[in-house]
Amino acid sequence: MSSPPSRPLIIYGPLITPLSKRDALFSDCSLVAVSAQGLIEWVEHSVEPEQLQDLLAKHGRSTEDQDTQFVELKWGEWIMPGFVDTHTHAPQFQNNGAGAQYELLDWLTHVTFPEEEKYADVEYAKKMYRRVVRASLDLGTTMCCWYGTLHLEGTKVLADIAHELGQRAYIGKCNMNRESAPTYQEASAEDSLRDTLSFISHVEALSPSPSGALVQPILTPRFAISCTSDLLQGLGEIAKQHPHLPIQTHISENSSEIAYTKGLFPHCSTYAEVYDYYGLLRENTILAHGVHLEQSELDLIKSRGAGLSHCPTSNFNLRSGSAHVGEWLDNGNKCGLGTDCSGGWTASMITAMQLASVCSKVVSYYTKGDDASITGRFSKTQFAKYQLPIPTLLWLATMGGAEVCCLQDTIGSLEPGKQFDAIRVSVLPETDNMHIWYDESDSLESMLERFMANADERNVMEVWVKGRKVGGKLLK
Numbered sequence: 192m193s194s195p196p197s198r199p200l201i202i203y204g205p206l207i208t209p210l211s212k213r214d215a216l217f218s219d220c221s222l223v224a225v226s227a228q229g230l231i232e233w234v235e236h237s238v239e240p241e242q243l244q245d246l247l248a249k250h251g252r253s254t255e256d257q258d259t260q261f262v263e264l265k266w267g268e269w270i271m272p273g274f275v276d277t278h279t280h281a282p283q284f285q286n287n288g289a290g291a292q293y294e295l296l297d298w299l300t301h302v303t304f305p306e307e308e309k310y311a312d313v314e315y316a317k318k319m320y321r322r323v324v325r326a327s328l329d330l331g332t333t334m335c336c337w338y339g340t341l342h343l344e345g346t347k348v349l350a351d352i353a354h355e356l357g358q359r360a361y362i363g364k365c366n367m368n369r370e371s372a373p374t375y376q377e378a379s380a381e382d383s384l385r386d387t388l389s390f391i392s393h394v395e396a397l398s399p400s401p402s403g404a405l406v407q408p409i410l411t412p413r414f415a416i417s418c419t420s421d422l423l424q425g426l427g428e429i430a431k432q433h434p435h436l437p438i439q440t441h442i443s444e445n446s447s448e449i450a451y452t453k454g455l456f457p458h459c460s461t462y463a464e465v466y467d468y469y470g471l472l473r474e475n476t477i478l479a480h481g482v483h484l485e486q487s488e489l490d491l492i493k494s495r496g497a498g499l500s501h502c503p504t505s506n507f508n509l510r511s512g513s514a515h516v517g518e519w520l521d522n523g524n525k526c527g528l529g530t531d532c533s534g535g536w537t538a539s540m541i542t543a544m545q546l547a548s549v550c551s552k553v554v555s556y557y558t559k560g561d562d563a564s565i566t567g568r569f570s571k572t573q574f575a576k577y578q579l580p581i582p583t584l585l586w587l588a589t590m591g592g593a594e595v596c597c598l599q600d601t602i603g604s605l606e607p608g609k610q611f612d613a614i615r616v617s618v619l620p621e622t623d624n625m626h627i628w629y630d631e632s633d634s635l636e637s638m639l640e641r642f643m644a645n646a647d648e649r650n651v652m653e654v655w656v657k658g659r660k661v662g663g664k665l666l667k
């Protein structure tokens with residue numbers, strides 16, 4: 192396991208953190224104190240250099256403290272909350288950027304299942320998952336909802352590696368006992384349920400205190416098509432016995448998938464009703480995609496308190512469609528962003544923010560129609576029919592994701608009392624990203640916009656999870 196934070200940390204410099212779905216705090220010079228246990232103890236904003244020592248003294252600290260690590264940021268750098276990736280598939284990274292000639296169901300058959308099958312080999316899992324989690328951390332993802340494969344042993348490896356490398360994560364062993372190659376499906380509902388319970392025990396045993404553990408198990412029925420009724424029913428019973436166990440699955444991603452699902456579950460009138468019928472729709476359920484959800488489904492999902500993972504990179508790549516995220520937000524649905532590798536071609540949450548922006552522009556273009564009341568590109572009162580503002584994109588990638596994971600009191604923003612899951616980023620020329628044109632007269636708002644448009648792992652300098660440095664360019 193990577194070593195726990197040995198020293199308290201104090202960071203002085205620019206800070207950006209979401210305040211709400213519409214607003215963010217852009218602070219040019221903040222002072223943030225993190226305890227050795229990884230908690231944000233206090234934060235002071237608008238701290239001029241000449242006030243620094245006095246303010247530290249007020250909190251009983253000094254830059255001379257031997258036990259404290261003191262980090263001073265330059266203009267062009269800032270700290271912000273780490274990204275929360277609410278949906279991705281670890282065993283599909285090898286396929287990133289390949290297979291986009293297909294739509295969902297053919298893509299699963301011809302591209303995805305053959306790669307996932309390889310994870311029957313635990314040595315392959317060990318080799319690949321280490322690279323996968325490393326990449327995700329170095330891209331600034333401090334919390335990740337991972338799908339594994341159907342394999343018990345291979346998925347245990349994924350949990351072990353996330354635990355060792357220090358990423359906060361939900362890890363799921365896939366349940367799938369039908370509708371794929373006979374060599375890549377579980378033999379029965381009983382086998383699938385037995386392995387699921389065994390997986391939960393394995394992950395819970397990784398930490399002395401399972402409830403506060405960074406790595407948690409998550410129930411993962413792949414999607415309704417992959418699971419027989421008795422499997423979904425058994426999973427619903429496990430969910431009932433474990434109210435705190437989160438659940439993740441896919442919903443309403445692609446038109447053919449929706450039609451096929453309705454054919455398999457004729458007793459339910461919508462896709463969302465299928466999960467609800469089996470007791471799988473609740474506050475800690477994460478539903479990926481939702482591109483074609485009907486209003487009644489949005490209302491049902493909201494009434495159950497479940498969250499949506501918007502996966503624009505994948506939705507564009509597999510030609511699934513453009514989710515109407517503005518409507519979800521106006522409707523009060525919880526919503527975060529997912530990279531969804533390898534439906535999406537990259538594990539970068541920065542790309543996910545870019546494409547969430549593009550998606551909202553496409554949707555606004557087509558939905559505003561003849562509505563004369565829609566004049567500008569932003570509105571103070573609604574999201575639907577407008578493009579998503581920069582603070583909203585930041586919210587989706589951080590605090591919105593935290594809400595979807597029911598971790599809103601623990602992570603998602605940089606506030607006293609929360610755990611320090613954060614990244615130090617830089618848009619300075621020495622990061623060698625020729626796409627970012629830094630100008631020292633730029634405001635922090637403008638730098639964040641440039642970062643969202645053009646940054647990559649070259650701009651992610653340090654990554655902390657619960658105060659422990661676990662990634663970024665400066666880790667090496």
Ligand SMILES: O=c1[nH]c(=O)c2nc[nH]c2[nH]1
Pocket residue numbers: 280295299303413414441444505531534
């Ligand atoms: O984007 C997706 N990726 C998958 O692996 C998958 N499985 C079911 N539905 C899916 N959608």
